Amino acid sequence: MKEFLEGSQAIAKVVSLCRPGVISAYPITPQTHIVEGLAQLVADGKLDSQFINVESEHSAASLVLGGSATGVRVYTATSAQGLFLMAEVLFNIAGMRLPVVLTCANRAMSAPISIWNDQQDSVSLRDSGLIQFYAENNQEAVDLHLIAYRLAEDKDVMLPAMVCIDGYILTHGIETVDMPTQEEVDKFLPRYQPPYNLDVDHPLTLGFLADPDYYMETRFAIQETYKEIVKFMPQLFEQFSSAFGRSYNFVEKYHLEDADKVIVAMGSVCGTIKDVVDELRKKGKRVGLLKIMVLRPFPNQQICNALKGISRIAVLDRALSLGSIAPLASEIKASFFGKKKAPKIISSFIAGLGGRDITKDSIKEIFRQLNQKEITGNFIDLKPELLQAPLETTLGNRSF
Secondary structure, three states, rough: OEEEEHHHHHHHHHHOOOOOOEEEOOOOOOHHHHOOOOOOOOHOOOOOOOOEEOHHHHHHHHHHHHHOOOOOOOOEEHHHHHHHHHHHHHHHHHHHHOOEEEEEEEOOOOOOOOOOOOHHHHHHOOOOOEEEEOOOOOHHHHHHHHHHHHHHOOOOOOOOOEEEOOOOOOOOOEEEEEEOHHHHHHHHHOOOOOOOOOOOOOOOOOOOOOOOOOOOHHHHHHHHHHHHHHHHHHHHHHHHHHHOOOOOOOOOEEEOOOOEEEEOOOOOHHHHHHHHHHHHOOOOEEEEEEEEEEEEEOOOOHHHHHOOOOOOOEEEOOOOOOOOOOHHHHHHHHOOOOOOOOOOOOEEEEHHHOOOOHHHHHHHHHHHHHHOOOOOOEEOOOOHHHHOOOHHHOOOOOOO
């Protein structure tokens, strides 16, 4: 059924349709509306779940870890510093092979303090063991939560999954969303039946102390599972399409068939890029977009296949790896290492940090600069007047 909803409301509704038995989260902007919505559903008796208030995100993650370990479907959500406060526990959750699902309302990391959007928080945890999805719009945000639960709880996967949505742009943006019915969700996402769980009648240990004779194999097992995920995820996407009529994949190709210039990006900025691509193609420009929907497992082969034969690529990051190449750009470059038909130019651009608008003109400037030689880490839309004294800018021109 079509509904006109704020992104956070839509996510709260679809999570409730997934019937989590335990929900715990600590409020942090811009994630708060999601768990407020779920708390209201529980309080009104519309969702049969335990909503447990805690004093921090570390506690929220610990609580859903415990709930999942006992065999219950669980959910949490967070942003930025909250995600980092969870980080220790999230590594534990992945190591224990527990299918926790969480939403990250992407927000810039302090300092300086910012409550606005970029993707530094979730991207920084790309090595934690969390499966990572990135939504362009609120319909994708809804659908990816269903896919995340199905994937995470598969008995051959049993890993946590995170759906990343751009803070404010999606969490507070209002769009028309096709909300599934409870019957449709129940059919696609059956009742959770864990292959193992804590039970006093059948005791087992999770997260035991592993000496050097055992630890390395646990990491190897997770890495091998990610390889298997890449193989069978297309089948899951097909099952979702059959159930709900919407198609997804690791990547989305937008006008790549004859493009000679392509931007690679993920998240809500892809909507702006599509508008610019449409505008420029009307003027005869052969431009396109490759949208990354799944960051972990990283779809190396799908990316190489999609960009095969394209001469110039711009990778747009909304995150930094300070002192190195921007994170998405480095992974795209690595995907083509040793490939005979690699693009001639793979340039890296950083934009939109701390919520700065990425406008159509910003995108056009990136396409324009692809006429030049390869560029690494070029910041778009910097304000020159704030760059005269870098240290003073960082400190906010304050005297201490």
